[in-house]
Amino acid sequence: MNNDPGQPQVPRTLEEVFRPQNRRTFLKGAAATVAGMAGLVAALKPLLALERGEITLDDLLQRHYRQLTPGDLQRIMAALETKCQQERGVRPTIRDLKPMDGVEFGYALNLTRCIGCRRCAHACLKENNQSRERPDDIEMSYIRVLELNKGAINLETSNVYYDAAQVPQPDKYYMPVQCHQCRQSPCTKVCPVQATWQEQDGIVVVDYNWCIGCRYCMAACPYDARRFNYKKPALQKEQINPNQDYLSNRIRPKGVVEKCTFCLQRTRDGRYPACLEVCPTGARVFGNLLDPESEIHYVLKNKRVYVLKEEVGTLPRFYYFFDT
Amino acid sequence: MKAYLLFLWRIWKLSWAGSTRYYAWILLLTLLVLVGVNAWARQFVEGLQTTGMTNQVSWGAYIANFTFLVGVAAAAVMLVIPAYVYKKEYMHEVVIFGELMAIAVIVMCLLFVTVDLGRPDRFHHMIPPFGVFNFPGSILSWDVIVLNGYLLLNLHIAGYLLYCRYQGRKPTRRFYIPFVFLSIFWAVSIHTVTAFLYVGLAGRSFWHHPLVPSRFLASAFVAGPGLMILAFQVIRKVMRYHIGDAPIFTLRMIMTVAMLINMFLLLCELFTEFYYPTQHAASAHYLFFGVHGHHGLVPWIWSAISMNTLGLLLLVSPASRRILWLNVACVLCFIGIWIEKGMGLIIPGFVPTPLGQVVEYLPSVNETLVCLGIWSLGALMFSWMVHVAVPILNGSLRAQPPLSNASQPTATLP
Numbered sequence: 031m032n033n034d035p036g037q038p039q040v041p042r043t044l045e046e047v048f049r050p051q052n053r054r055t056f057l058k059g060a061a062a063t064v065a066g067m068a069g070l071v072a073a074l075k076p077l078l079a080l081e082r083g084e085i086t087l088d089d090l091l092q093r094h095y096r097q098l099t100p101g102d103l104q105r106i107m108a109a110l111e112t113k114c115q116q117e118r119g120v121r122p123t124i125r126d127l128k129p130m131d132g133v134e135f136g137y138a139l140n141l142t143r144c145i146g147c148r149r150c151a152h153a154c155l156k157e158n159n160q161s162r163e164r165p166d167d168i169e170m171s172y173i174r175v176l177e178l179n180k181g182a183i184n185l186e187t188s189n190v191y192y193d194a195a196q197v198p199q200p201d202k203y204y205m206p207v208q209c210h211q212c213r214q215s216p217c218t219k220v221c222p223v224q225a226t227w228q229e230q231d232g233i234v235v236v237d238y239n240w241c242i243g244c245r246y247c248m249a250a251c252p253y254d255a256r257r258f259n260y261k262k263p264a265l266q267k268e269q270i271n272p273n274q275d276y277l278s279n280r281i282r283p284k285g286v287v288e289k290c291t292f293c294l295q296r297t298r299d300g301r302y303p304a305c306l307e308v309c310p311t312g313a314r315v316f317g318n319l320l321d322p323e324s325e326i327h328y329v330l331k332n333k334r335v336y337v338l339k340e341e342v343g344t345l346p347r348f349y350y351f352f353d354t
Numbered sequence: 355m356k357a358y359l360l361f362l363w364r365i366w367k368l369s370w371a372g373s374t375r376y377y378a379w380i381l382l383l384t385l386l387v388l389v390g391v392n393a394w395a396r397q398f399v400e401g402l403q404t405t406g407m408t409n410q411v412s413w414g415a416y417i418a419n420f421t422f423l424v425g426v427a428a429a430a431v432m433l434v435i436p437a438y439v440y441k442k443e444y445m446h447e448v449v450i451f452g453e454l455m456a457i458a459v460i461v462m463c464l465l466f467v468t469v470d471l472g473r474p475d476r477f478h479h480m481i482p483p484f485g486v487f488n489f490p491g492s493i494l495s496w497d498v499i500v501l502n503g504y505l506l507l508n509l510h511i512a513g514y515l516l517y518c519r520y521q522g523r524k525p526t527r528r529f530y531i532p533f534v535f536l537s538i539f540w541a542v543s544i545h546t547v548t549a550f551l552y553v554g555l556a557g558r559s560f561w562h563h564p565l566v567p568s569r570f571l572a573s574a575f576v577a578g579p580g581l582m583i584l585a586f587q588v589i590r591k592v593m594r595y596h597i598g599d600a601p602i603f604t605l606r607m608i609m610t611v612a613m614l615i616n617m618f619l620l621l622c623e624l625f626t627e628f629y630y631p632t633q634h635a636a637s638a639h640y641l642f643f644g645v646h647g648h649h650g651l652v653p654w655i656w657s658a659i660s661m662n663t664l665g666l667l668l669l670v671s672p673a674s675r676r677i678l679w680l681n682v683a684c685v686l687c688f689i690g691i692w693i694e695k696g697m698g699l700i701i702p703g704f705v706p707t708p709l710g711q712v713v714e715y716l717p718s719v720n721e722t723l724v725c726l727g728i729w730s731l732g733a734l735m736f737s738w739m740v741h742v743a744v745p746i747l748n749g750s751l752r753a754q755p756p757l758s759n760a761s762q763p764t765a766t767l768p
Contacts, residue, residue: 059370066384073392079399085475094479094486169409174709185710186633207709216557222494223479224486240486242479243402243472246494248412252557254709258412258472261403284401285472339708342556 095237107276114281122272124280127298129231135292136319136326139206142353143313146197146204148175150305157293157304158279159271161263170257172290173208173305209255209290210346217247232347233291235277241286252342256289361520368742383734390727393720394469402472405721410713411704415721418696420466423459424548425570429578430456431541432608438534444600448586453512454739460505462732469724493550500544507537520746521753545570560637560703569619575612577691579605580684595744606680610669613687617666641702650714654697661690
């Protein structure tokens with residue numbers, strides 16, 4: 031091979047390949063190395079702006095939520111509380127409420143009643159400590175309220191940027207969409223590090239200290255239910271809800287995904303989700319699917335129920351229904 | 355062991371021996387890499403807000419480049435198959451460059467995934483035993499395995515052959531032939547698994563499509579060989595290494611066939627989406643024509659289609675038997691496929707969102723600089739590898755230095 035007749039190869043000696051090292055070449059090499067290192071240091075200069083304690087050794091060594099001992103978790107939650115106090119001037123109470131036995135949560139929303147006032151989307155922000163630039167910035171809210179044209183359920187022609195002061199419009203109806211807590215959840219399936227999973231009560235949670243921020247779950251979600259912290263959450267001191275849970279509404283770090291947890295900091299404590307409490311028309315029904323006496327059970331059994339994107343096969347625990 | 359360390363030491367010294375042109379090229383690439391590092395450091399501190407990505411379009415230029423480059427890496431197989439399966443002697447003079455290119459490009463792929471992470475400091479969560487690996491559930495974990503496996507395979511094959519050549523002995527077949535054949539299947543697998551990343555998402559109908567893996571492979575076998583044709587010409591021009599026209603024209607044939615298949619599959623896709631348009635065609639509609647007054651991707655996709663069509667016309671016509679026109683075709687196809695797989699495949703998957711929102715995406719300046727840095731690093735790695743590999747291949751760097759008047763090299767590369 032490689033014997034081009036026009037270009038005979040003459041093997042060179044090693045000395046020809048490496049010209050002997052003399053003072054000049056040595057200096058040249060040294061200068062290049064020094065310049066390279068200096069360039070690298072200069073290039074990495076923005077790292078100096080990293081806040082103190084943003085990444086600690088404890089963070090790097092922390093295990094997955096489900097591998098933590100109760101003691102570890104207590105220590106981690108205490109550290110998070112302290113950090114929040116130092117950074118934001120509020121000391122939250124972070125708990126770790128576990129799923130209750132015999133409970134599987136379900137949510138149903140009455141499309142006949144919903145008027146599209148978006149109070150649920152705002153209540154979600156207040157409850158769950160999402161980032162917001164202005165008080166009316168609801169981009170990070172876990173609920174997107176769609177304004178749909180009457181006559182079809184066509185998401186393609188929906189509008190989320192309608193003016194909530196002008197609702198309800200006569201030719202429109204409204205459909206709030208949030209995490210459907212799917213039984214066959216595409217998001218948990220695709221996560222490469224199992225940072226998101228379904229709990230026993232059906233709620234899909236995220237371990238914010240384990241998520242690597244690849245956003246594959248966001249690509250997988252058919253309901254646009256996940257949000258990503260493109261930056262450190264912007265929250266004023268007075269906007270912070272101090273009643274927090276480790277897997278739910280504690281203030282998220284930068285660079286991780288977050289989502290609706292059916293307000294598990296409330297619902298695992300026997301209360302209703304914030305979006306339900308605020309709804310002025312009583313369009314929302316929440317409860318234990320396994321309890322035959324519950325209102326949600328009644329709705330699913332007796333009303334005309336609609337499952338959004340049923341064809342995708344996600345088997346949601348979130349339902350829409352219509353009054354007759 | 356000692357001999358191997360000496361080998362590495364000589365490689366290191368060889369890296370610093372070069373012409374002014376070599377120094378200028380390396381210096382330029384190093385500077386661009388540093389610009390990219392700087393942009394990435396800024397992103398690391400400020401978060402991914404420095405990119406153009408949003409909640410709605412949550413993957414952008416990084417994942418687009420990643421997807422494209424996996425294909426370029428897989429295309430090394432288009433040198434391996436003629437060389438080892440069809441035993442074309444003339445392909446053996448270039449096959450190692452394909453493997454070296456695959457190494458550089460896979461490293462670029464891994465970097466593109468890493469810079470896309472919101473928490474690169476938690477990278478180890480993916481690596482057992484420190485992490486929790488969601489295998490076999492997550493296709494991303496499959497991708498991590500196949501990409502790293504492909505990197506190791508190529509490192510082993512290229513490294514082993516070069517070391518044997520340096521020592522002047524014939525490589526032992528059983529130490530590399532099984533790996534060569536494994537790498538053929540592995541190359542197909544890296545691009546298939548990468549396609550499955552998207553195809554597996556039932557909620558995004560633009561991607562949930564059995565044609566995607568085939569199209570990925572077809573377009574990869576255009577872009578990869580296109581880049582190789584250009585690289586081989588540079589190598590034979592600036593280095594003391596002969597590459598004949600035969601491998602280049604073999605690659606031309608491969609490109610032509612692959613591009614024909616790619617364009618045919620595109621036609622099938624267009625027919626399916628537009629003959630009887632359903633709601634599932636919304637993304638395609640946005641991509642090709644725009645929806646609700648948003649046309650961000652329309653110029654991109656039509657430039658891609660024009661470049662690919664022009665490239666294909668050149669490839670099938672006798673004009674591209676002349677190197678100049680062949681090069682034009684390579685450049686057109688390479689850029690065309692790059693757009694088609696990036697702005698033309700990843701971004702429209704997110705537009706409109708599953709709820710019907712249209713949010714457009716354009717990479718930010720900082721994001722572009724990070725991309726530029728990674729591309730430069732890939733070029734830097736490939737240039738460096740070729741720079742040290744060629745003296746080994748042409749016999750000037752040997753374990754036993756021949757005398758100045760010594761005879762021709764004895765051992766040949768298989």
